[in-house]
Amino acid sequence: MEIGHKIKQLRVQKGLTLEELASRSELTKGFLSQMERNLTSPSIATLNDILEALGTTLAEFFKEEKQEQLVFHKKDFFMDERGQYTVHWIVPNTQKNEMEPILIELPPGGESFQMNPHSGEEFGYVLEGSIMLDCGEERHTVHKGETFYLLGKTSHILKNDKKTKAKVLWISTPPLF
Incomplete structure (x- = not known):
């Protein structure tokens, strides 16, 4: 110094x-x-x-001031391949933040994890393909370039019933993924 x-x-x-x-x-x-x-x-x-x-x-x-990272590069991301989907953690260590973004890939016939009711909110943007959003008793088709926004008060899941891969930018507040 x-x-x-x-x-x-x-x-x-x-x-x-x-x-x-x-x-x-x-x-x-x-x-x-x-x-x-x-x-x-x-x-x-x-x-x-x-x-x-x-x-x-x-x-x-x-007092050492911790530099807040503003930009995240591909080398900062990590991937978690699970049975029927792949999660790309695109902002590391988001548990301490107000929101948590992920990129989720659903292969044909794949589905995400079940999100149980919570007090937060979620936003999704379909980057590729299309998905089914099952939210409680409702089912919605969300195509490439479309978004969804929901309160976490009902359980929900994303499903890919098409023959092509789907990619969704999915953001939750508070961090739940």
């Missing part, structure tokens, strides 16, 4: 000049300038004084 660079970022964020920070922390402008360019290092006590002048603490300053 480049302490000086990070201090400079904090100082600039706070809208302070070197002179103002020097005055607040009772240090010289020259020392702070050298420190920001990583030419010198402050003692723990001096660093604490600087951070206090910047309105933060040692703990906050050194």
